Amino acid sequence: MLDKRINLMVAWNLQESTLKDVKESRFEVAVLPVGSTEPHGLHLPYGMDYYQAKAVAEKACEKAVEMGAKVVMLPAIPYGSNRNSLGFPMTISLDQSTLNMVVRDIVDSLEHHGVRKLVILNGHGGNDFTPLMRDLYGRTGVFIVTVDWWKTVEDVRSIIIEEPGEHADEFETSIGLALFPHLVHMEDAEEGFVNTPKVKSLTYPWARFTRPWNFLTMNSGFGNPLKSSKEKGEKILEKAVERIAHLIKELSDPEVSEGFPY
Numbered sequence: 001m002l003d004k005r006i007n008l009m010v011a012w013n014l015q016e017s018t019l020k021d022v023k024e025s026r027f028e029v030a031v032l033p034v035g036s037t038e039p040h041g042l043h044l045p046y047g048m049d050y051y052q053a054k055a056v057a058e059k060a061c062e063k064a065v066e067m068g069a070k071v072v073m074l075p076a077i078p079y080g081s082n083r084n085s086l087g088f089p090m091t092i093s094l095d096q097s098t099l100n101m102v103v104r105d106i107v108d109s110l111e112h113h114g115v116r117k118l119v120i121l122n123g124h125g126g127n128d129f130t131p132l133m134r135d136l137y138g139r140t141g142v143f144i145v146t147v148d149w150w151k152t153v154e155d156v157r158s159i160i161i162e163e164p165g166e167h168a169d170e171f172e173t174s175i176g177l178a179l180f181p182h183l184v185h186m187e188d189a190e191e192g193f194v195n196t197p198k199v200k201s202l203t204y205p206w207a208r209f210t211r212p213w214n215f216l217t218m219n220s221g222f223g224n225p226l227k228s229s230k231e232k233g234e235k236i237l238e239k240a241v242e243r244i245a246h247l248i249k250e251l252s253d254p255e256v257s258e259g260f261p262y
């Protein structure tokens, strides 16, 4: 069996590391994956957003370490902000303000240990850490970046994905097939039709509102997953991992000084 410590010479996965590992390491960047617990159609698991955020973080951290980054991956948060999905059984939601409190405490701990940069790697569209970053500006010595991981590859997705959707769609299902095929049940996949609001102006993207997901969709899917494939998922993941690893490596090198990153 390969010894990760000999292999990579650093403890990048905190949950799998010992105190000995951590004492021998120096961390410049922490990566915090955040997911959600909610249905993803009849064919994908409730943990979809958690599993994908965690897997992308793992792959990106491992690659960044190979590139020489001093990075540590923190345990992933399995919950997200999704009160608008509570109409489906067993959606478990944390308010964004609760999530922010958790992240705030994690930032405090990182600062205590001298880790001055944090990448929040978000896997759920309903989570938004932008106001938190603004609130923490000037209040913490930790520089925070939020990355919605699927947005790192919008260009690649638009070429590879034939029928774009929003939820449990061809994109998300392809990612599931690439990462955890044993949890994907294509025989149960549906076309993911959505209803349009009777207030027609609400179809404009500039009119933002919270969609009651169980009235928008029948079984939570938004977009047709039937053309999903493992290969599509792998291609998208490869590019996302490459770009996020590059970000981590670039963040790892410079010191955080006043006015960072300028």
Ligand SMILES: [Zn+2]
Pocket: 040, 048, 049, 123, 124, 167, 168, 172
């Ligand atoms: Zn999702």
